[in-house]
Amino acid sequence: KAGVTQTPRYxxxxxxxxxxxxxxxxxxxxxxxxxxxxxxxxxxxxFEYFSETQRNKGNFPGRFSGRQFSNSRSEMNVSTLELGDSxxxxxxxxxxxxxxxxxxxxxxxxxxxxxxx
Amino acid sequence: xNQVEQSPQSLIILEGKNCTLQCNYTVSPFSNLRWxxxxxxxxxxxxxIMTFSENTKSNGRYTATLDADTKQSSLHITASQLSDSASxxxxxxxxxxxxxxxxxxxxxxx
Numbered sequence: 001k002a003g004v005t006q007t008p009r010y011x012x013x014x015x016x017x018x019x020x021x022x023x024x025x026x027x028x029x030x031x032x033x034x035x036x037x038x039x040x041x042x043x044x045x046x047f048e049y050f051s052e053t054q055r056n057k058g059n060f061p062g063r064f065s066g067r068q069f070s071n072s073r074s075e076m077n078v079s080t081l082e083l084g085d086s087x088x089x090x091x092x093x094x095x096x097x098x099x100x101x102x103x104x105x106x107x108x109x110x111x112x113x114x115x116x117x
Numbered sequence: 118x119n120q121v122e123q124s125p126q127s128l129i130i131l132e133g134k135n136c137t138l139q140c141n142y143t144v145s146p147f148s149n150l151r152w153x154x155x156x157x158x159x160x161x162x163x164x165x166i167m168t169f170s171e172n173t174k175s176n177g178r179y180t181a182t183l184d185a186d187t188k189q190s191s192l193h194i195t196a197s198q199l200s201d202s203a204s205x206x207x208x209x210x211x212x213x214x215x216x217x218x219x220x221x222x223x224x225x226x227x
Contacts, residue, residue: 004160035217041219042206042217042218042219042220043161043206043208043217043220044217045215045217090160090161092160098210098215104166105163105166106151106163107163108153108160108161108162109160110158110159110160111158111159111160
């Protein structure tokens with residue numbers, strides 16, 4: 001079956017602009033989680049959506065937001081971009097999500113590489 | 118302070134050799150620990166998932182161990198191949214919490 005699809009793969013924005021990234025999970029998966037990856041900070045959890053509801057949230061400012069649609073596709077939005085937002089943004093899908101008792105697989109997409117100039 | 122510490126930060130080995138990567142964590146309470154392999158420019162791919170009661174889990178040439186008492190895990194790679202060159206990330210889950218290590222960058226040279 002098709003994997004996790006993220007679009008766009010690459011994009012360049014300037015400071016102050018906003019950006020929307022898209023993630024289509026594996027068919028049947030209801031959980032989509034988002035991560036920011038930078039060389040200095042590694043992978044950092046942004047938030048998780050499960051059945052259109054935000055279930056968990058990491059420690060990021062309110063400029064980072066997301067949503068999930070009824071077909072489980074998710075979007076992530078970053079407003080008022082800063083240079084430090086340059087990163088690889090990864091999403092992951094799973095069947096039952098990031099609940100502490102879950103040992104199911106997380107399937108990652110290839111990421112969207114954002115460069116802020 | 119990161120609750121998941123990985124060592125070494127980077128490692129270079131010759132093809133065919135074995136290596137061991139370390140992951141120490143302070144996440145508590147502990148739910149599970151995952152090891153991921155991430156090729157450059159790609160998304161992470163799961164290698165193993167271990168719960169509190171599991172001490173060892175293998176996936177081909179990859180063997181992960183977990184000592185929940187000392188809060189340490191290791192990933193042992195046997196008979197390394199050039200394709201093992203990647204970053205290896207340790208991820209520890211607590212209660213509604215997931216913490217990532219900074220990763221170990223492994224380079225396998227011919």
